[in-house]
Amino acid sequence: xxxxxxxxxxxxxxxxxxxxxxxxxxxxxxxxxxxxxxxxxxxxxxxxxxxxxxxxxxxxxxxxxxxxxxxxxxxxxxxxxxxxxxxxxxxxxxxxxxxxxxxxxxxxxxxxxxxxxxxxxxxxxxxxxxxxxxxxxxxxxxxxxxxxxxxxxxxxxxxxxxxxxxxxxxxxxxxxxxxxxxxxxxxxxxxxxxxxxxxxxxxxxxxxxxxxxxxxxxxxxxxxxxxxxxxxxxxxxxxxxxxxxxxxxxxxxxxxxxxxxxxxxxxxxxxxxxxxxxxxxxxxxxxxxxxxxxxxxxxxxxxxxxxxxxxxxxxxxxxxxxxxxxxxxxxxxxxxxxxxxxxxxxxxxxxxxxxxxxxxxxxxxxxxxxxxxxxxxxxxxxxxxxxxxxxxxxxxxxxxxxxxxxxxxxxxxxxxxxxxxxxxxxxxxxxxxxxxxxxxxxxxxxxxxxxxxxxxxxxxxxxxxxxxxxxxxxxxxxxxxxxxxxxxxxxxxxxxxxxxxxxxxxxxxxxxxxxxxxxxxxxxxxxxxxxxxxxxxxxxxxxxxxxxxxxxxxxxxxxxxxxxxxxxxxxxxxxxxxxxxxxxxxxxxxxxxxxxxxxxxxxxxxxxxxxxxxxxxxxxxxxxxxxxxxxxxxxxxxxxxxxxxxxxxxxxxxxxxxxxxxxxxxxxxxxxxxxxxxxxxxxxxxxxxxxxxxxxxxxxxxxxxxxxxxxxxxxxxxxxxxxxxxxxxxxxxxxxxxxxxxxxxxxxxxxxxxxxxxxxxxxxxxxxxxxxxxxxxxxxxxxxxxxxxxxxxxxxxxxxxxxxxxxxxxxxxxxxxxxxxxxxxxxxxxxxxxxxxxxxxxxxxxxxxxxxxxxxxxxxxxxxxxxxxxxxxxxxxxxxxxxxxxxxxxxxx
RNA sequence: GGGCGGAUAGCUCAGUUGGGAGAGCACAGCCCUUACAAGGCUGGGGUCACAGGUUCGAGCCCUGUUCCGCCUACCA
Numbered sequence: 001x002x003x004x005x006x007x008x009x010x011x012x013x014x015x016x017x018x019x020x021x022x023x024x025x026x027x028x029x030x031x032x033x034x035x036x037x038x039x040x041x042x043x044x045x046x047x048x049x050x051x052x053x054x055x056x057x058x059x060x061x062x063x064x065x066x067x068x069x070x071x072x073x074x075x076x077x078x079x080x081x082x083x084x085x086x087x088x089x090x091x092x093x094x095x096x097x098x099x100x101x102x103x104x105x106x107x108x109x110x111x112x113x114x115x116x117x118x119x120x121x122x123x124x125x126x127x128x129x130x131x132x133x134x135x136x137x138x139x140x141x142x143x144x145x146x147x148x149x150x151x152x153x154x155x156x157x158x159x160x161x162x163x164x165x166x167x168x169x170x171x172x173x174x175x176x177x178x179x180x181x182x183x184x185x186x187x188x189x190x191x192x193x194x195x196x197x198x199x200x201x202x203x204x205x206x207x208x209x210x211x212x213x214x215x216x217x218x219x220x221x222x223x224x225x226x227x228x229x230x231x232x233x234x235x236x237x238x239x240x241x242x243x244x245x246x247x248x249x250x251x252x253x254x255x256x257x258x259x260x261x262x263x264x265x266x267x268x269x270x271x272x273x274x275x276x277x278x279x280x281x282x283x284x285x286x287x288x289x290x291x292x293x294x295x296x297x298x299x300x301x302x303x304x305x306x307x308x309x310x311x312x313x314x315x316x317x318x319x320x321x322x323x324x325x326x327x328x329x330x331x332x333x334x335x336x337x338x339x340x341x342x343x344x345x346x347x348x349x350x351x352x353x354x355x356x357x358x359x360x361x362x363x364x365x366x367x368x369x370x371x372x373x374x375x376x377x378x379x380x381x382x383x384x385x386x387x388x389x390x391x392x393x394x395x396x397x398x399x400x401x402x403x404x405x406x407x408x409x410x411x412x413x414x415x416x417x418x419x420x421x422x423x424x425x426x427x428x429x430x431x432x433x434x435x436x437x438x439x440x441x442x443x444x445x446x447x448x449x450x451x452x453x454x455x456x457x458x459x460x461x462x463x464x465x466x467x468x469x470x471x472x473x474x475x476x477x478x479x480x481x482x483x484x485x486x487x488x489x490x491x492x493x494x495x496x497x498x499x500x501x502x503x504x505x506x507x508x509x510x511x512x513x514x515x516x517x518x519x520x521x522x523x524x525x526x527x528x529x530x531x532x533x534x535x536x537x538x539x540x541x542x543x544x545x546x547x548x549x550x551x552x553x554x555x556x557x558x559x560x561x562x563x564x565x566x567x568x569x570x571x572x573x574x575x576x577x578x579x580x581x582x583x584x585x586x587x588x589x590x591x592x593x594x595x596x597x598x599x600x601x602x603x604x605x606x607x608x609x610x611x612x613x614x615x616x617x618x619x620x621x622x623x624x625x626x627x628x629x630x631x632x633x634x635x636x637x638x639x640x641x642x643x644x645x646x647x648x649x650x651x652x653x654x655x656x657x658x659x660x661x662x663x664x665x666x667x668x669x670x671x672x673x674x675x676x677x678x679x680x681x682x683x684x685x686x687x688x689x690x691x692x693x694x695x696x697x698x699x700x701x702x703x704x705x706x707x708x709x710x711x712x713x714x715x716x717x718x719x720x721x722x723x724x725x726x727x728x729x730x731x732x733x734x735x736x737x738x739x740x741x742x743x744x745x746x747x748x749x750x751x752x753x754x755x756x757x758x759x760x761x762x763x764x765x766x767x768x769x770x771x772x773x774x775x776x777x778x779x780x781x782x783x784x785x786x787x788x789x790x791x792x793x794x795x796x797x798x799x800x801x802x803x804x805x806x807x808x809x810x811x812x813x814x815x816x817x818x819x820x821x822x823x824x825x826x827x828x829x830x831x832x833x834x835x836x837x838x839x840x841x842x843x844x845x846x847x848x849x850x851x852x853x854x855x856x857x858x859x860x861x862x863x864x865x866x867x868x869x870x871x872x873x874x875x876x877x878x879x880x881x882x883x884x885x886x887x888x889x890x891x892x893x
Numbered sequence: 894g895g896g897c898g899g900a901u902a903g904c905u906c907a908g909u910u911g912g913g914a915g916a917g918c919a920c921a922g923c924c925c926u927u928a929c930a931a932g933g934c935u936g937g938g939g940u941c942a943c944a945g946g947u948u949c950g951a952g953c954c955c956u957g958u959u960c961c962g963c964c965u966a967c968c969a
Contacts (some may be wrong), residue, residue, distance in 0.1 A: 005931090103896080172967090197969085215969060228969095262969080270969050278967035338968075352967085387897065388964065395966085491964080522963090559908090559917090564898070566962080568905065576918065581930045590928035638907075640915075657928080665927095743935095749923080750935025756924045786926080786934095842913060851949035852912095860912055860950095867913090 002592050004706065008549030014697045016130060019390040024068075024715045025135045027075035028246070030067050035073035037481040039465050039514075040136065041489045041497070042144065044083035045118055046090050049128035051523045051531065051569065053488060054541035057134050058557045059520060059637060064135055064690035066632050067485075069719035076135060076483050077468050080122060081141035084408035084457040085179050085345045091117050107406050114407050120297045128542065133695050134548050135715075140477075141470045144460040152467035153433050153460050154412045156508060161413060161432045166401075168413075168430070172281045173333045173400045175353030176343035177313075178301030181404040182357050184456060185397060185494055188341040195337035198321065198499060199267065200229060202327045205243040205252050211236070212331050216338055217276075218324065219317040221246060222305045223294040224253055226272040228283060232367055233268050247329040248320075249306045256287050275354045280860075293354050313351070356410060358402040358453065364504040366393045372502055377512045381561045381635055385491060385519050392495050397487075401456045408454030418445035462500035465513035482509060488515040493518065519636045521560075523567045549693030552578040558693050559641040581697055583649055584690070586774040588701040590657065591680060594664055595706050610671055612738070612777055613659040614678040615731035620651050622725025623684050624852030626691050629721065641693060648686050655739070655784075656682070662783050685724045688717050737775045737809070739768050744805035744812035745785035751828065752803060754819070762787045765796035765811040774810075784830035800888060803830060804881045807869055811877050822892075826885050833878045840871045 007552045019025065027037075038060050044518055060076065088102075091114045095101050102110040103460035122143075129136065142149060152792040161165040174183040194209045198218045201210045213227060227244055229236035230245055240257045255274075255292060261270050261284060273285025275291040284291055294304045301308045302317050308316045324330040341350045370393045372378045375387060380386045402411060414436070416429035420443035431437055439446045462468070465487075469478040483505070505513030506615060524530055525537040531539065544553045611619070624647045660675040684705055691698040691714050702714040711717045745762050754760070760783065773791045774781070780786055798804065801820035802813040817825065843864055846852050853861055 002928095004929095213969080217969090260969095266969060275928050277969075279969070280967090282967080336968090339966080345958065384897065391896065391965075397967095494964095524962095562907070565906080566899095570905065570918090572918065573905075575931085586929035586932090586936095588928080593928070620965065634909095636909095642907075646916080651901095653929085654933085658933095746934060747936090751922090753923050753935090756917085756926065839913080846950080849949060853949085855949045857913075863912080 002585065002589045002701070004550070004589075006581060006700075008545075008551065008696065008698060010135075011256065011700045012131075013552055015333075015696055015699045019135070019713065019715055022713065024713065025076070025137050026139055027481070028073050028884040029136050029480055031073035031480070033071060033073035035075070035480050035485075036064075036067040037064075037075040037077065038486055038488065039077045039468055039484055040082040041487075041493070042079045042142075042461065042464065043125045043129075044086055045080045045122035045125070045143075046083055046086045047125050049125055049132070049541055049554055051539050051541045051544075053125075053129075054132060054553070055520060055557045055561065055567070056490065056695055057129055057132060058554045059518070059561060061132075061134050061554075062558060062637065062692040063488070063632070064684050064869045065695065065715070066719060068135070068715070069688070069691065069717060071718065073480070075137055075140070075477075076439065077140050077142070077465075077481075078126070078129065078134070078138060079468060080125065080137035080144070080516065081461060082118075082143065082408065082457060083407055084403060084454060085181065087114060087118075088393070088405050088407040089179065089345060091612070100701040102406065109345070110406055124245055128148070132545060132554065135695075144457070144464075148470065149460060149467045152463050152471055153409045153455065155472045156459075156463060156504065157412050157455070158432055158434050159508075160360065165359060165364065166358060168354045168356065168358050170354060170361070171400075172275070172278055172352045172354055173357050174350045176346065176348055176350050176357070177295075177297065178346050178348040179343060180297055180403060182353075182355065182400050183343060183350060184400050184458075187344045189344050189347075190339040190341055192339050193335060195336050195338045195340070197266065197334045199333070200271070200324060201329040201331050202244040202246065202271075203329075205245045207710075211244060211255065211269050212267045213269045213271040213820075214270055217317070219270055219308075219313060220273045220276045220294065221303075221320070221322050222249060222301070222308065222522045223273045223275050223292040224251075224271045225274055225289040225292060226253050226287065227255045227283065228258045228261050228270045228272050229255060229268060230261040230263045231259065233261070233263040235263075236269060246324055247327055254570060256283075256289075258283050258286065276352055278352055279504050281352075281354075292353060294329075295351060295353065297353075299348075299351065304373075322722075356399050358455075360399040360401055361401050362396050362503070365507055366396045366499075368506045369393060369499060369502040372506055372512050377515070378502055378517060379515065380517045380519065382519065385494060385517075386566060387489075389419055389494065389499060393499060398780070399456075401459050402451075403456055404453055404455040406454065408457060409460055411451040411453050411455060415451070416440040416443060416445050416798060417447040417449065419443060420445050424689070458496055462504040463508075465501055465505055470662060471508070481511070481522065483511050484514045486518055487514040488518045488520065490522060491519045508769075516635075521564075521566045523569050525569060539571070544571070544574055548574045548578045549581065549697075552581050552695045552885075554695075555580065555641060555693050558637045560647070561637040563636065580645060580649065581694065583653060584687075584697065587648075587653060587657065587683060588705070591683060591706070592704065594676065610674050611660075611663070611671060611702060612734055613656055613780070615676055615726070615728045616735035617652065617656040617678060617682050617826075618726040619728040619732050619755065620647065621685060622722045622727045625685070625689065625720045625724055626722045626837060630720075632692075644686070644690055644693070649776070652682060652686065658784055659780050662779055672838060682725075685720045688714060688720050691715070691717075697767040734773045734777075736782050737773050740807040741774055741781055741810060741812060742784045744807055745781070745787055745811070745814060747805050748803045748812070748814045749786075752816075752819070752821075752824070756786065757785055759788045760814050761789045763791045763796050763799060763802070763813040763815070764796075765813070766792060766794060767809040768794065770809045798881060798884055804878075806832070806877050807876055808874070811881075822885055826882060826889075829878055829882050833882065834874050835877065836871055836878065840868070840875060843871060 022504035041056060064074055064076040092102055100570045131860060157166060174188045176183055195216055197214050197216055199212050199214050200221060201212050203210045211227060213481055239255050242255050243252045244255060245252050260279060270282045274280045274289050275293045292304050294302055295313065296302045299313050301311045303309055343350050370390060373380060373389060380389060400816045402509060413431060414425050414431040416431060419425045419429045429438060437448060440448060465484050466478060466482055469475060469482055471478055501513045553574055560748050565801060624643055628640045660679060663671050663675040666672060687698040687702045699714045745760060766774060769793060771792060778790055781790055798813050799815045801817055802815040803825055805812045846864055847868060
């Protein structure tokens with residue numbers, strides 16, 4: 001006998017340990033079974049489980065458990081990401097607390113520190129994944145800085161370099177002055193802000209007059225090396241070639257002509273700062289202008305800033321504005337909206353900054369990745385995301401991959417310091433190598449030093465689907481599981497990660513890394529706001545599992561996961577699904593209460609005499625099985641969850657269990673056994689269907705269920721298919737008639753506020769076809785409608801003082817005697833009458849429209865004609881009853 | 894600036910080839926009926942954002958408008 005309440009805590013741990021001990025989650029490198037593989041989006045080692053992970057993990061676990069049960073050789077490959085900048089930041093903060101910093105420690109010692117930190121805290125998130133039931137193959141867990149993955153990174157770097165797809169050069173990149181490193185374009189978050197447009201007067205060198213330029217960043221004027229105008233702009237044509245003198249610092253720069261300048265914006269004259277603006281950079285190249293870097297790496301003004309040297313960039317802006325104003329060079333200031341780039345890790349405003357960096361020439365890789373999606377080798381679900389993917393891929397720019405931090409994959413490049421011969425000189429002493437070279441392969445010098453930079457973390461993540469499987473070695477895992485089956489993740493890393501995996505997978509494996517990409521929603525709070533620590537509106541998934549149990553939480557996430565829409569998370573809904581678990585738990589208790597000694601074996605007996613209820617529920621089960629499988633196949637998690645909820649609660653519990661109670665409590669052994677067998681069978685199959693969604697409670701109940709299958713765990717029971725039920729349309733049809741009759745009586749009871757304990761008599765006037773069905777199943781009516789002395793027949797006449805309910809093919813009368821209120825009943829029926837009259841009007845209009853009858857499909861026309869006849873019948877019945885009631889009333893008066 | 898998505902019951906959302914709108918929660922009424930009051934039964938509640946169009950027929954397809962959300966962008 002099961003406990004009165006379901007207590008998740010102990011049970012969850014018990015079964016997770018059991019599954020691990022039995023090694024169910026381990027995949028086979030070689031197997032006759034078809035392979036099914038998902039690589040986990042590796043969470044940061046600095047992270048702890050947030051609700052987005054919880055959704056992501058739940059959906060993956062559902063797919064994995066479903067496929068494992070469905071007979072696949074299933075691999076869910078887990079791991080974590082070293083998260084270069086984020087992790088370095090965390091450890092640096094620790095050092096700060098100890099009043100030291102990484103430069104004091106030195107590179108080697110610092111990295112040791114980070115590894116120590118990783119050992120201590122890096123496993124946190126992995127344990128949290130386990131706690132929500134993730135059935136990963138932990139024996140294959142990987143970390144992006146593992147020896148093996150590092151080898152893959154070097155291999156890829158070297159090969160891309162050798163093909164000319166990786167190059168080094170001095171360009172404008174996004175620079176975070178706080179993290180002290182370059183960022184890729186993607187790592188910059190733009191935020192729209194109300195800013196100012198400053199109009200600065202530049203006097204001509206000869207002292208006569210001036211030209212005004214507009215800028216949002218006045219401090220950069222210190223780096224100006226030209227003023228540009230559009231060559232077609234009549235206002236300025238005559239000034240081209242003239243020189244102006246920059247205020248305060250008195251540098252003389254030319255006025256140049258460039259097509260890029262939009263004459264309609266601002267004054268039509270642009271200050272050109274090649275070292276601090278991407279457009280100006282291009283112009284600088286075109287016109288051979290000097291590049292003056294006025295900033296230092298930590299966002300302060302450099303040597304080039306003259307009197308402003310050493311000032312913080314924003315402090316400097318203020319000072320410069322003041323000085324320009326005082327010297328009469330600030331013409332005016334207007335409001336101006338602009339998007340400002342922030343570092344995605346620390347939110348500091350980034351600077352376009354000129355520096356020497358490594359880049360991936362991305363176009364050739366992107367072209368292949370576009371093709372893979374275009375011709376369907378990679379399918380993105382929901383397909384709406386394909387547009388974004390193409391848009392980004394088609395306008396992609398070279399990827400800056402070097403980072404000026406220490407934690408990460410150090411760039412496998414060395415520089416020869418001596419460059420003893422021409423060959424070495426030709427290469428600028430650059431040595432790109434998989435292994436650390438002892439001496440320069442070109443000139444033999446032993447004086448080498450390695451590039452200081454590390455690679456973008458996403459560079460190693462891009463290799464994840466094959467580096468984790470053993471690449472560059474030719475492993476069995478790789479042959480078995482690559483390409484993987486599906487990648488499940490949020491859209492926020494579609495470009496960061498998904499797109500880059502596709503590029504790298506195609507490049508190095510000649511095959512797409514996954515066949516499907518399922519993009520799920522972002523979880524917001526109940527008001528639709530993005531969750532963030534600063535807003536204080538985060539929902540802690542671990543708290544949810546503690547309060548409601550992991551299963552209820554997981555089921556909630558699945559039920560929420562409709563495609564293409566964000567999730568507004570409400571705790572109430574978790575509570576609702578906890579009730580669902582309670583319901584399931586109680587059916588299990590009901591079953592356990594009805595098991596008697598020796599009955600378990602009887603379950604194996606082939607039962608022949610199935611009742612209508614048995615046949616109905618088995619038929620419903622059959623269609624639910626196919627519904628669930630189809631929904632999961634199409635990643636419609638919410639539909640699958642909804643179908644299970646509906647079936648188990650409202651069909652199995654509300655109808656079936658109630659219907660078989662008379663049999664279970666009765667003495668007729670054969671039908672008792674049939675009912676019990678069917679109940680246990682349907683429930684067992686339901687548990688199996690549910691298992692991927694709520695693994696713990698289903699396992700707990702299943703283990704105690706009589707007549708379960710041979711397997712030692714629900715984890716490895718075969719996933720149900722339509723054959724687990726028995727399709728029986730005839731039973732469904734008959735059952736619907738029985739249900740209609742029950743509903744009629746219940747409606748009368750409910751609408752007249754009669755007590756559920758009050759037994760009612762019922763007289764049912766039927767058509768030919770329904771009479772026998774109802775007569776055969778009269779016990780259901782008695783039980784479910786709490787009715788007695790039921791009379792069924794074609795010739796039934798409405799008794800006096802009876803309430804009436806009408807359904808297709810039946811009229812139900814409930815005599816009420818003293819309780820009967822004739823006026824209330826007339827008004828009840830009149831309401832029904834109005835409804836049906838509206839219906840009739842609607843269909844009549846349709847049918848009398850010749851266009852409809854001639855142009856609509858014949859089936860639709862027929863359907864409406866049938867409807868019309870049925871409506872008329874119903875109206876007739878209602879009218880007859882109203883007439884009768886009126887007669888009675890008159891005769892009583 | 895470009896692109897994408899959304900607007901359906903009080904709330905959160907389904908709605909799969911266009912054939913008279915559904916669920917869960919909330920609400921109201923009757924019930925401690927021996928699995929379950931975390932429950933049962935019954936019921937009320939919608940101009941499917943707005944305006945046009947296509948069609949015999951539109952929540953669904955097309956055009957435009959408004960509001961909201963998101964992505965993207967080298968708008969000085």
